[in-house]
Amino acid sequence: MDSPASSDEISQRLRAGTPYVLPSLLACDFGHLAEEIREVEAAGATALHLDIMDGHFVPNLSFGIPVVEAIRRATELVLDVHLMLDNPAEYLEPFRKAGADVLTVHAEVLPDPRPVLERIRELGALAGLSLNPPLDVALLEPALPFCDLVLVMSVMPGFGGQQFDPIALDKLRWLAKHPDCPALLEVDGGVNEQTIADCAAAGADLLVAGTAVFGAADYESQLAELNKLARQGVDRREHLQRGGS
Ligand code: DX5
Numbered sequence: 001m002d003s004p005a006s007s008d009e010i011s012q013r014l015r016a017g018t019p020y021v022l023p024s025l026l027a028c029d030f031g032h033l034a035e036e037i038r039e040v041e042a043a044g045a046t047a048l049h050l051d052i053m054d055g056h057f058v059p060n061l062s063f064g065i066p067v068v069e070a071i072r073r074a075t076e077l078v079l080d081v082h083l084m085l086d087n088p089a090e091y092l093e094p095f096r097k098a099g100a101d102v103l104t105v106h107a108e109v110l111p112d113p114r115p116v117l118e119r120i121r122e123l124g125a126l127a128g129l130s131l132n133p134p135l136d137v138a139l140l141e142p143a144l145p146f147c148d149l150v151l152v153m154s155v156m157p158g159f160g161g162q163q164f165d166p167i168a169l170d171k172l173r174w175l176a177k178h179p180d181c182p183a184l185l186e187v188d189g190g191v192n193e194q195t196i197a198d199c200a201a202a203g204a205d206l207l208v209a210g211t212a213v214f215g216a217a218d219y220e221s222q223l224a225e226l227n228k229l230a231r232q233g234v235d236r237r238e239h240l241q242r243g244g245s
């Protein structure tokens, strides 16, 4: 394996072409993991979203370090690793070594997220901070200068296939107009044909979708359709910003 990408390189790759969908592997066929990855890569994905669950912070278990290593061997796509863990600080280095390019931790378990975000940056990854639907986004304010990415949950994390909670849209709008928030904005949970344009219109750059991608018969046409709807959402926002009705 080549040396890991630098954080500038990761950032450039993630920022190019936003808004777009990141397939969440939680919804793929794990019996054919490498093939599923090849297929979404061939379908035009830029990055993959990987959900790591500990059975404590969320009431479910998913996969861990050896599987992230295997995914890294299977693809050079950006790996966006969402740590749904009570004690993320203990696992930053192993997940970075396994090939994570973005490491996102939850504000609910970090009264002061700054040292953890700084540690992620020291490891050469992009630092992400996430919040669940019940948490007030204003509580993230002191940590925003240390975030490369903010992940707004639009479901309670733990399971794919849940219904989108529109509270995420208000949080995205708040973050998008915050003067100290140059971070990429990402949304996760219930993103599909019905909700994606609203997410992009509210300011989301990165749109995580599990069921809406892997539940489709043809990944390429589905990614193209979702990305088109996201682009329409941005156009709507820009139109409104110019004073259109
Ligand atoms: C939920 C995870 C999501 C999940 C989204 O706990 O964080 O990434 O895979 O799945 P869908 O797109 O099916 O809601």
Ligand code: ZN
Residues within 6 Å of the ligand: 024, 049, 050, 051, 082, 188, 208
């Ligand atoms: Zn996730």
